[in-house]
Amino acid sequence: MDRNTLTGLVLIFVIIAGSFYLLQPSDEEIKRERQLQDSLANTRNAIENVSQNRTDTAAAANTPVIDSVLLSGPFGQAIDGEDRIVTLENENIKATISTKGGRIKSVELKDEKTYDGQPLVMFDGEHNKFGLFFSAAGKNIITNDLYFTTEGNNIHVTGQDSASVTFRLTYATDKYIDYVYSIRGGDHNVGFTIVTKGMQDVVAPTESQLVLNWETALTQKEKDMDSERQRSTLYYALAADDIDHLSVSKDDSEDLTEQIGWVSFKQHFFSNVLVSENGFDGGKVNVYTSADSDIVKLFTANLRLDFNRQDINTYPMHFFFGPNQYKVLKAHGYGLEKQIDMGWGPMKWINRFITVPVFNFLDSFNWSYGLVILILTVLLKSLLSPLTYRSYVSMAKMRVLKPEMDEIKEKVGQDNPTLLQQEYLKLYKQAGVNPLGGCIPMLLQMPFTIAFFFFFPNLFELRGESFLWIKDLSTYDSVISFSPLPIIGVDHISLMCILMTCATLLSTWYNNSISGAANAQMKYIGYFMPLIFLFVLNSFPAGLNYYYFLSTIFTFGQQLVIRQMVNDDKILAIIEANKKKPEAKKKSKFQQRMEDYMRQQQNQPKPKPKGKK
Structure with a gap:
């Protein structure tokens, strides 16, 4: 040389x-993150206190925990329910789905371990939120906080086998929202389809879109936290050949007005991807560096779905939970392999x-x-x-x-x-x-x-x-x-x-x-x-x-x-x-x-x- x-x-x-030096979060960014976490913590504490007060009052007076006014409102019967877990499992992944919110609560990659030998869980528990936002009867509905029902049981498939389970959020007998999850052997996907039935008269007439909210905090999986943060951010696809991402070095957000094919919460070596077969009609995405030493970054995506005034609306999607291995992502399609940073220009x-x-x-x-x-x-x-x-x-x-x-x-x-x-x-x-x-x-x-x-x-x-x-x-x-x-x-x-x-x-x-x-x-x-x-x-x-x-x-x-x-x-x-x-x-x-x-x-x-x- x-x-x-x-x-x-x-x-x-x-x-x-x-x-x-430049990639380190500034004092202002750390302060802003702490304020955000304090605000979220206060909100959670307030909710827990209200819930606890209702429980204590009900126990003392031997009355129902949930107010009758809430029960008579939209989706009132879904405000309280049983938090039941259903697992979907194949050779590669094990996903647990909760009836609370009908959401994927956690995902484990079965063949992978964290740097210290622990099972590799992509996300878990309350760190993850997922559900629809819309207005009904003058109230804001957040399905993540409501209880779904299901008749399904745990599923384990291998080879060419496949199976599905349905979670239902009921408004009335012929008015409901279904989350249909499916899994097949030998891959890293979880099929996900939203079906709305009879909701044209429930969703506020002024709304032409539903908002699908997905939030998660991804925890440390690699030995070097600094390196993991420098290579973790939110990716999205505006078209098959137009893959972009938020900043890797600082807090960032983007209001996307074009159609979005998929959104990925990408860590260094693993990705959580939500792919829409018909595309999302734009949305807002955010990524934040957490002040928590165990959390790599915080991710948020609010994705818009066109809502037609018809009896049944169907939104086919699927999740990808897997490694950022070039040949695996490329075989999956949709240009997911472009998440891997191969350099710029001729490199x-x-x-x-x-x-x-x-x-x-x-x-x-x-x-x-x-x-x-x-x-x-x-x-x-x-x-x-x-x-x-x-x-x-x-x-x-x-x-x-x-x-x-x-x-x-x-x-x-x-x-x-x-x-x-x-x-x-x-x-x-x-x-x-x-x-x-x-x-x-x-x-x-x-x-x-x-x-x-x-x-x-x-x-x-x-x-x-x-x-x-x-x-x-x-x-x-x-x-x-x-x-x-x-x-x-x-x-x-x-x-x-x-x-x-x-x-x-x-x-x-x-x-x-x-x-x-x-x-x-x-x-x-x-x-x-x-x-x-x-x-x-x-x-x-x-x-x-x-x-x-x-x-x-x-x-x-x-x-x-x-x-x-x-x-x-x-x-x-x-x-x-x-x-x-x-x-x-x-x-x-x-x-x-x-x-x-x-x-x-x-x-x-x-x-x-x-x-x-």
């Missing part, structure tokens, strides 16, 4: 390092059309992921080896020219840098050497280097996978842990990051030893940058540091081989032959612009020293 690569990478990683296309297919092919052999990453690195570096060769040859040309450049420097001196650069350009032109010849091949390799910076941190397959001393390739390997250091907040040391840094220092030393044009300042920067990377990448996934370690070692090996293939004497002979050609090589646009610039600088009058007239 030469100095041009290091110069480019420093800009990238400085931005990344800065983002760690995104490199990952989607090169890295992912190659990785999936290697993964099909069921090798350890340490071996898969090794082979992936070898394949990529072999593919890019022509660029590495060209870069090395260019460095060799500059090294051969070093004695002549030193003579020019001694002759011109350092007091006139413009003239010095002019003389250097003349030498490059005579020798037929492009000073950027080593930089351009490295810049062409840069998108591949950065692409893996996005690929590995979002690669679900590495989650929970061990290799050598590394317990989980999807997060950092903390061989030494300690109390957080002031200011920088580091609380561990990653051995794989140290190995990567040592490999980079070795490669830097070698490049400096063979690059005759490198000055002392550039050599100093070359040694300083890997030490910065040590702190920047210390908390990044061990799989990423492992790849960078392998990539650096392989590049170092390539350079050793190429050095044996490239003869400096032959290069010098070619340069001398170029100098003897009667006609100079045609100038490139870059060379012409540089010469024009140098000439302008040379012709400008020198400023007089201070104190002289």
Whole structure:
């Protein structure tokens, strides 16, 4: 890795390092979240107090708990009821549905565990709210607070089997709302259909839409909470190819006026998705960073459903509860795989059309992921080896020219840098050497280097996978842990990051030893940058540091081989032959612009020293 690569990478990683600071919630955001949670807590306490007072009063007076006025109102009989649980289960998921609100109360992914070995529950209990909002008889109805009835029992299906259960919220004998849940074997879906019967005379005549409200707080599932928060946010689909999301770094909301195909409450490695077969007619979505240390983020979606004044309205949908595994999401359809951050610009296309297919092919052999990453690195570096060769040859040309450049420097001196650069350009032109010849091949390799910076941190397959001393390739390997250091907040040391840094220092030393044009300042920067990377990448996934370690070692090996293939004497002979050609090589646009610039600088009058007239 030469100095041009290091110069480019420093800009990238400085931005990344800065983002760690900028992604932290501000004091104002934390204060706003606490106020919101206090408000919600007060509301819940008020409701609980009212309910408790009614219970105490009823017990003392031996009277019904629910006021007769409420019971006679719309859906009055549903204000109180039995909180019964029905489970829907297949090989992958176990969903519990409560008669209170007719909502999915919790979902467990059966084959997954949290970072500390606990069952992986997507969401649970009162953290989740789900139901319709509408007006009836002058009152606001929130179905999440009402009791549904069901005749269904627990369901367990496998293979090609499927089954369903219906939860009913009754207004009258021929006026009701049904939630129909279904499940089939072998996938991560829960079918969900809303059916309204006879509600055209119940819903307020001024309303042409129902609002479907979904709220949840997603709890920590990964070792690194900061990393999990940085990769968790709300995604939505405006069209099959128009997938967008709210901010990952701050509280955000969006009022969507277009039709929405699906909404996803996405965590780092898992997603809770609600897909509408007919689409939602817009809605408002929100995401907040919680002040609670156990909650990753809070999600809210208020989605509008067109309500027609007819006897029966049907709204077919389904939930997806599963991993953010590229092949799983892509097989599901609807563009869900676009939730996985593959980078921007050329990096995104490199990952989607090169890295992912190659990785999936290697993964099909069921090798350890340490071996898969090794082979992936070898394949990529072999593919890019022509660029590495060209870069090395260019460095060799500059090294051969070093004695002549030193003579020019001694002759011109350092007091006139413009003239010095002019003389250097003349030498490059005579020798037929492009000073950027080593930089351009490295810049062409840069998108591949950065692409893996996005690929590995979002690669679900590495989650929970061990290799050598590394317990989980999807997060950092903390061989030494300690109390957080002031200011920088580091609380561990990653051995794989140290190995990567040592490999980079070795490669830097070698490049400096063979690059005759490198000055002392550039050599100093070359040694300083890997030490910065040590702190920047210390908390990044061990799989990423492992790849960078392998990539650096392989590049170092390539350079050793190429050095044996490239003869400096032959290069010098070619340069001398170029100098003897009667006609100079045609100038490139870059060379012409540089010469024009140098000439302008040379012709400008020198400023007089201070104190002289």
